[in-house]
Amino acid sequence: MSAEEESIFRSAEMSLIQLYIPNEISRETVYSLGSLGLIQFNDLNKKINSFQRNFIKEIRKLDEVERQYRFFKSKLDSKSISLIDDQYQLDANPIDTFNIIKESEIDTYIENATFLEKRLIQLIDSSESLQFKKMKLEELRYVLSNSATFLDRKETTANFQRNSIISFNDLQNSTNNLSNPPDFDDHYDIDDNIQFITGVIPRENFVFLQQILWRTLRGNLILNSIEIESPIYDPVSKKFISKNFFIIFSHGNLILNKIKKICESLSSNLYVIQFDKVKRSSTFLETNQNLNDLNLVLNQTVQTLDTELIAISKVLTGWSQTIKKEKSIYKILNLFNYDVNRKTLIAEGWVPTNQLLNIKSILKKITDSSGSSDILIILNVLSTNKTPPTYHKTNKFTNAFQNICDAYGVATYREVNPGLPTIITFPFMFAIMFGDLGHGFLLFLAALPFIINEKKISQMKRDDMFDMAFSGRYIILLMGIFSMYTGLMYNDIFSLSMTFFKSGWKWPEHFEVGESIEATQTGVYFWGVDSIWHGSDNALLFLNSYKMKLSIIMGFIHMAYSYMFSLVNYIHFKSVIDIVGNFIPGLLFMWSIFGYLTICIVYKWTIDWVEIEKPAPSLLNMLISMFLSPGQIDQPLYDGQKQLQVFLLIIALICIPCLLAVKPLYLKRKIDQKTQYQTIEDASPIVSSDTHIGNENYDNDVENHNGEEDDEDSEHGDHDENFGDIMIHQVIHTIEFCLNCVSHTASYLRLWALSLAHAQLSQVLYTMTLANSFEMKGFLGVFMTFFLFSMWFVLTVCVLVVMEGTSAMLHSLRLHWVESMSKFFEGEGYAYEPYSFDTILQEEI
Template identity: 45%
Template sequence: MTEEAIFRSANMVLVQVYMASEIARDCVWVLGEMGSIEFLDLNEGVNSFQRAFVEETRRLDNTERQLRYLEGVMREQGVEEPREAYGGAYGGAARQPSRDLEELMQRTPQTTSEMDAVVKAVAEYEQGVREMAETYRGLEKRQQGLQEERSVLEGTRKYFETRMSYDGYRDGDDGSGDRNSSDRFTISSNDSLLTQEERAEGFGPDDVGLHDLEAAPSTGAGPMPRESSVNILGTAMGVVCGTIETDKFAILERILWRTLRGNLYMARVEIGAPVVDFDTGEEQRRCIFAVFTHGGGLVARSRAVAESLGGRVVEVPGSHRAYAVAVHGVNGKLADVQRVLAGTAERLAVELKEVAGQLAGWRAAVASDKAVYAAMNRFDYDPARRCLVAEGWMPRGDVGTARAAMVDVADRRGVDIAPVVSVVDSHLTPPTFFRTNKFTAAFQAIVDAYGIASYREINPGLPAIVTFPFMFAIMFGDMGHGLILTLAAACLCLAESVIARQPHRGEIFDMAYSGRYVLLLIGLFSIFTGFLYSDLFSRPVTLFASRWAYPAGFKEGQTVSATQTGVYPIGLDWAWHSAENTLLFANSYKMKLSILMGFIHMSYSLQLSLANFRFFKSRVDIIGNYIPGFLFMHCIFGYLCLTIVYKWCVDWIGLKRVAPSLLNMLINMFLAPGTVDHQLYPGQGPVQLVLLAIALVCVPWLLLYKPLALRRAHNHSVALGYSEVLSGPSEASSLASSHSHYSPLRPSESESHALSPSNSLSPSNSHSSSFSHPPPPPFNFADIMVNQVIYTIEFCLNCVSHTASYLRLWALSLAHNQLSSVLWNMTLRNSFVAYSERGFWGCIIVVLLFALWFVLTVAVLVCMEGTSAMLHSLRLHWVEAMSKHFQGEGYKYTPFSFYRLLTSDNDS
């Protein structure tokens, strides 16, 4: 029968598994479906690339790389992957781990031929998609180049239309025989000869604006020159045009200025729309530039400098007719490229949609198979039996199921040698494993964040399910704020199946979703404590009639005393909210309540240490740690709590006595033992003297008993002839741990072999574990004494400081109530006054101030104050409570599980 492993960690055993090589993969697959074994690495001294299944792992690594490439192309092309149950990267491939034998027998492992087919299909799709993607990317770059070329032509046309006049060369020839043609450009003599900048913000690479020139006749046009020649004041000049990044234009300008020694004329036109750099994938802004200079050498030098800075140089015709031909050619090429690009995109989308439907299954299959081979790389190979040997930790209750499941695999494969599962004795510390569900997992995570419980010690996460939200609610108690928390958490709980399928959740939202049941409980507990406080958004809850009666006929502003007519049915009487001394009463009440809650919490935690000592049969810790610690704490702070309750129960006004101060009583108990200034009860002095004497005796008891008892036990064992280093754990060796006041012991040898019917014939007798079993540390009385001194000092001081630390329950509760009251008075209360005075406009003010009040309530009082109260509750559990019993020196149990593997991306 499977152990629940909630109150204590599961009883773990170290198992050794022999499996034939031909069925090892299938056996590990079944264990992965079961999710109940944590494999140990038997090849720690072997490099990863020298292990047995490194080739299979590399092949699957390559397949995962191909899958990541396909996923990246899908993301670029906007093809979405369907999300099924469990969502995440693996679709619905993740199945809950099962420890039911019949269900495990129905889960057939994936064969190697099926895995080979997956690897082959992924490789074929990756090759096809890569070819199409590279073609598509090349067409996009070609399209961008043509668009920039068209932008240069359009930009130069606009520039020449605004800055130049059409004039023929004096002696020029356009190639058509017409020497008097007006197709040439000349620069106006009024223009500057250095640098001109133009900006066309609305101009982009897709703006055509050139179709009017396409219709121009191209017959008779002369050949396009290498670079344009223009006539400036009767002198022919060369021009270099193109595009460059806007940020680099200033660099180009400075370099050309120094290179050409100022003998140039530059112009710039901004391209409004950004373009994509296909090398980096980032958007960048580019501009059109034109450089005018003298001579072919300077023109070539300008071209080289522009290209070295990543610029694209475009040839600009020197005649209007040749310009129209160039524009027509660019538009034609661009149309052809866009047509081919659309066809390629359509074929690529079809291919990617086929991939999207199978990607989750492929990813799950590859990840699972890779995990299997990674686990098998931890195994040892036994050449004598030609089998693999594995070792790992497993809950004792799952050993039988694992053995039967692996035998079933051997039967289905027709292998005569069935796998052998045997329990191995070891001094290694087993991992800590607590079984959790979706409700308890968040509370267990709160404890594990502080430390993993030692093997087989009591789980602090179990009582934290109640104590954590209750401590939070004491500080946060308000019915309205608790209701907001409850509704938000209820929405997360009801929509958990939908949220779980979301592949990418924000970090903050994922934290809230993971702790949705924590939020639900702290909301419900806050409603309960708010009901006890009679608080609803800082307003009194008049559920029952008040048990305080005011005298009739008093005037407003007059101070009167109310008379108590009875006991309020439950919680605080709401009449205290309107009393002048409400703050004094609330401070006194909540301060004493926090002391009581803190003592009960710490005392309960101290009893858990007794349960641990009894479970591990640590008599020396019971006598030397628990009993003196219990007496010391209860003789001082237990007595203080009793006096608090007694003071509440006595009618001091009826006795016509002033209630004595408990703080002064506690101080005088140590400074003036046996003397009482204001008597609380008869015989108070002698009682306090006896309690103080017991507390003082407990200090040396706590300090000396355990070290002396351990030394006596050690000396006794040496006197009987045993060596200092014993063959197994003993009370003198194991309990003298330098890290804690007790050390968990492993189960006995007979218990370890209870599940192995034929241990004398077990292969474990001939194949020893690959791990060395370190002996217990030698006895060192000095170390034990030093650690006990530290423990004694910490325990005595912590009894004082931890009790005072629980006063944060009172402080935060008071602060929360006062802040809520101030927010109400400054917003909604003022809005009601405005409504009564201003009529319709007052109604508008009420709506606006209500919105302000609600936003501030959620943001400040619920979110910020809730976070603060949660952190304080964490502190009270981690430090004040768990220090009384928690050792926390274990390590987490991480079994080999396909479900954990395939859902880890959503849980993280």
């Protein structure tokens, strides 16, 4: 079986390769390998600062281009112009070196980006400048038109002075009420000698202007204002702002200067206008003409800017992807060693072993396309003791399940991958806790649109929550299917029972009202739980016992088969001592206690205790008495039970010292042997070449033995440990294993608890909502049926499907991470992350 075929059960075999790449074709080589996406390159320049590497100048140039592209994208977003992704297509043959963009074309990209940035900045600055001028002209027009109400009056100065004094007196009477300043909006008659200030202020700041002027000038002014009907666009804040026109009359330059400073501090724009009506009319006409001319120029500028941005939107995705690939090429080149004398780049990386021929074929195409017989790429497969990355080949179906396991830890290289059995066990464990045909069907329907439209949705931009649901669409689908299966087993559909088959129980034909009756068994229900249990008073008692025992059985099966994977790992790594010292004692310990309990549960179900007229024994008491009172049976389950339980207890007790001592003593013996051989080598005298030839076989035996020993020690992580450390580790492992057998078995009782809770909550919800509507008649009954059905359906989806489903999913996740994977999973690997353009281009601009 090839590495690619078995990489879902066990990670693919990896090879460490070394490449000697001539500098002339280094860029083309990395481009082709990036298109192929098979090599995870190692950094050979870890001791060199990233700012001192060979291709840092090229990366900085491309960083600047990416900054310019982000600037373009921000302007497109501000104009609500979307990128047109379909205008850019990748090369028809991305691994063909003839389709690689030349460096001169990349220089053109850089020049175009700089030119376009300057062009856009010029248009944007011009547009903002025109917008600012437009705002000023619009505000001036409002000032000129509104000021006529207050300036086209000619009365005596005495009137103004008298009214000012009155305002001052009003101010003195209301100094303790800052929230209610005097009303300055009265129309005062003025003379030509009175000075005034006009301007426009944001409406939200006008109240503050009133209060500050009131407190600062103590009424020596007249303030009038008019609300401007249409909001005015502000180019600074880039939004429309509601504003007020105001005009302030007062005496003297000192007071006027104070008023100006206060107005300017509140974001007011002040305008100087003439008191003479004819001059103001002339200014008004001139302002209108200037505004019309400005609007014409502004529209042309904005139209030109929009045209430029629309043109950029059609090609920006393609440009960005090209620059991303180019930048990634130089980042990879910075990982290589540069041989100055031979002008050659030396690269190292991990690659799946079965892809070596494919890589050699690509490298040959690159050298052939160079047009020179002197240019040659050399590929060497290195022997190493480094741990390769873990690579599990997945598809759109298995990827989500693999991610569940990788979230806990990446599998150690070549150990059994827990992602494969998780495809079935994860949704099945979920379904045991979520067993309901109706709720499972809702989950199935929720996943179905994702799967039907997966090509369309995969090209959409998705937020985190939506992407999580889409990525796990096949998990949701299987959870729904398995929940429908267990719902049929439990005979539950939205808390109601189904009568697909004939009941195995029969109610008595004659009984009195209020009389307690018992059903008579007439047979066995064909599939799952008999529907008659849903209407009985002892249904909860029966289902409680049934689901509790079922959870123990499913938990032991789940742990037992997971523990068998440890044997598969030991056989693959040829670790006989782990089979003898860990697996066999652990297996006997599990089966002698919890395996025995599981068999007793099934055996107890096969006996008709009513027919034999004996009380059914309590298995919990049996298990407790097995340890506390060996050989004592209060209620026997079968013949010979006492002798068998004593035998199983002895086996379990013997397994504990075996777990503690077998492997440490074996490793101690290997350490002593290694020390002995090392002593012999150190004590050997220096001999001539003839004598060395005579001892050749002995030397080879010692070398081979030490080599095997080193491999085995490195395999188990005991190469640098002494016997004390090994013994401590084994003691911890033994205690943890024995205690986990108890705690993990009990942990599977969550299957029982959540299943009962889900069924009871569903029943309560139905009883309190939809069931009440059937008791009403007429129009009210129709209305209440519709209303209560809507209420029941919404609560079913939100509470029972979403919240309960999330809870059951998390509990199933815990059972896999802790109870199952702890039996065999080391998880000390690191993921295989090859250099691939597909991964790089998934990033947004």
